[in-house]
Amino acid sequence: MTDERPYSPGLEGVIAAETALGYVDGEKGRLLYRGYRIGDLVEHGTYPAVANLLWTGDWEPEHRMATGEIPDGVLTTLQALPKTAKPMDALRTAVSAWGATQALTYPPTPEQARALTAFSPSALAAFARLRAGQEPVASDPSLDLVPGFLYQLTGTKPDAGTARALDAYFVVGAEHGLNASTFTARVIVSTRSDLASSVAGAIGALKGPLHGGAPSEVVEQLHQVGSVERAEQWVKETLDKGERLMGFGHRVYRAYDPRAAALRKVAQSMDKKPEWLDLAIKVEDVALRVLAERHPERALKTNVEYYAAAVLQGVGLTPDLFPATFALARHAGWTAHVIEQSADNRLIRPDARYTGPQERDLPA
Ligand code: ACO
Numbered sequence: 001m002t003d004e005r006p007y008s009p010g011l012e013g014v015i016a017a018e019t020a021l022g023y024v025d026g027e028k029g030r031l032l033y034r035g036y037r038i039g040d041l042v043e044h045g046t047y048p049a050v051a052n053l054l055w056t057g058d059w060e061p062e063h064r065m066a067t068g069e070i071p072d073g074v075l076t077t078l079q080a081l082p083k084t085a086k087p088m089d090a091l092r093t094a095v096s097a098w099g100a101t102q103a104l105t106y107p108p109t110p111e112q113a114r115a116l117t118a119f120s121p122s123a124l125a126a127f128a129r130l131r132a133g134q135e136p137v138a139s140d141p142s143l144d145l146v147p148g149f150l151y152q153l154t155g156t157k158p159d160a161g162t163a164r165a166l167d168a169y170f171v172v173g174a175e176h177g178l179n180a181s182t183f184t185a186r187v188i189v190s191t192r193s194d195l196a197s198s199v200a201g202a203i204g205a206l207k208g209p210l211h212g213g214a215p216s217e218v219v220e221q222l223h224q225v226g227s228v229e230r231a232e233q234w235v236k237e238t239l240d241k242g243e244r245l246m247g248f249g250h251r252v253y254r255a256y257d258p259r260a261a262a263l264r265k266v267a268q269s270m271d272k273k274p275e276w277l278d279l280a281i282k283v284e285d286v287a288l289r290v291l292a293e294r295h296p297e298r299a300l301k302t303n304v305e306y307y308a309a310a311v312l313q314g315v316g317l318t319p320d321l322f323p324a325t326f327a328l329a330r331h332a333g334w335t336a337h338v339i340e341q342s343a344d345n346r347l348i349r350p351d352a353r354y355t356g357p358q359e360r361d362l363p364a
Contacts, residue, residue: 003353012251016348017178017186021054021336024177029255033175034059042262047146047170051117051332054175055110055339067139067148068118070094070126071101075136078123083131087124087324092203094123099196107342108195113335116199121145121328125152128321146170149328150315158315161271166315168266169308172259173329175336177252181205181212185334186341190348198338203327209246212326214305215312216319217246222276222283222309231279231286239294245287247306254299263307267314274313280306 008014023032031038034053041050048065052058070078077097081090098119104112126136129152137152147163158166176182185202189195206212225234238245250257267277284302291300312322 001354001358003351005351005353007353010251011183011350016183016350017341018344019177019337019340020057021340022175022177022333024252026250026252026254029253029258029261031176031258038172038258039262042168042171042266045171046144047167047174047329047332048144050171050174051114051336054332054336055113065114065118065145066141066143067122067125067145067152068115069139070119070122070136071098073101074098074123075126078127078130081127081130085127085131086207087127087321088203088207088327090127091120091124091324091327092200092207094127095120095196095203096200098123099194099200102196104194104196106192106194107345108189108198108335108338110339112195113332113339116195117331117335118145120331121149122152124321124324124328125149128153129155154316159271162315165266165270165311169263169311169315169325170329172262172304173308173326175330175333176259179211179251180208181330182334182337185338187348189338189341190345192342192345195335195338199331199334202330202334206327206330207323212323212330214246214303215309215322215326218280218306218309219276219313219319221246222280225279225283228279228282231283232290235283235287235290239290245291247303247309248287248291249300250303253301253303256301257303259304260302260307263304263311267307267310270311270314272314272316274310277310277314280310 021034033041033050034057045061049061049063051065052060052063074094074097078090078094081093095116098116122139129136137155140148140151143151143157146167147158150158150163150166181202184205185198188198188201209217225231235245267273284306288301309322312325317325
């Protein structure tokens with residue numbers, strides 16, 4: 001019962017798929033969507049254009065897309081959830097309920113991807129309002145997806161700067177290679193399941209703090225730091241307790257995360273910056289220095305979540321909406337991977353090394 005085949009915990013370094021969608025260069029800190037640099041896409045693109053690029057391979061910067069309608073049955077499902085439900089749980093439930101109303105066929109298509117990516121912002125906005133005792137706001141087809149989401153969340157059309165900042169966040173969050181949630185989505189569709197099931201599973205994977213739950217914890221940690229003077233002591237004490245600094249470290253990046261660099265720029269140029277942004281920049285310097293001293297063997301740099309927190313709070317989102325907003329942005333990548341997987345499918349079914357007892361008789 002021995003098995004000499006190599007085992008890589010966490011599948012680290014294992015190539016488990018081929019993709020033409022996102023290229024993550026961890027050593028040089030590069031991220032490309034279908035060959036285009038993330039910094040250029042943030043500057044010259046919008047989320048609908050980037051999503052369309054991922055689904056079709058075509059770069060059409062003028063491509064537009066509004067948020068979608070919520071089917072009646074889905075709204076009833078959202079109304080039935082407790083107000084205390086986590087927005088990620090509500091979004092996962094909404095995607096699942098939406099799938100039940102769509103009779104989705106296999107293989108998944110760009111049209112299905114477009115419909116789900118348009119639906120989910122409306123669903124999250126509706127849940128956020130319902131839990132606050134407010135009526136959901138209907139989608140405004142004249143607004144692009146990201147300003148449309150903010151409108152449905154707040155009931156007010158956002159100013160151009162706010163919409164642009166959140167759109168930049170959506171572009172940065174759209175795709176990132178074979179991360180845990182994308183892998184989950186590909187595994188699900190590899191069984192010839194449908195697009196909504198794949199995305200519902202991906203949302204479940206993204207919910208964990210090691211993946212998409214970090215930005216709200218960044219805000220919490222910065223509140224704990226409180227002041228620049230306390231930064232060094234707080235960082236050291238936190239690491240001494242064996243805890244992790246949220247917004248630092250990455251499975252792939254050994255260089256500065258290019259998404260963090262893009263979002264840092266966006267955050268600094270916002271009219272309404274969170275009051276803790278200057279503190280965050282100073283804490284980052286201290287954290288990078290202390291992490292380098294403690295882990296000379298493994299480069300631990302700032303990851304996307306650190307400045308995502310600043311942009312999301314700057315546009316007026318409450319921290320408990322951060323992970324679900326990240327999930328909205330990642331819809332483009334998840335659905336593009338699901339389409340790509342099904343176009344050249346092989347059931348994903350790896351092996352486990354057995355470590356249990358040898359073959360034996362049941363006790364008499
Ligand atoms: N703070 C302190 N120490 C860290 C951190 C961190 N943020 N990240 C890694 N380390 C340490 C680990 O404790 C470990 O040390 P050890 O060997 O002495 O135990 C060493 O660095 C190697 O870490 P790994 O766990 O092997 O790194 P892994 O690749 O598994 O983890 C991860 C990557 C999960 C992102 C990790 O860096 C982490 O937990 N970061 C904090 C949470 C976070 O910011 N998540 C968002 C990631 S970005 C995204 O998903 C969109």
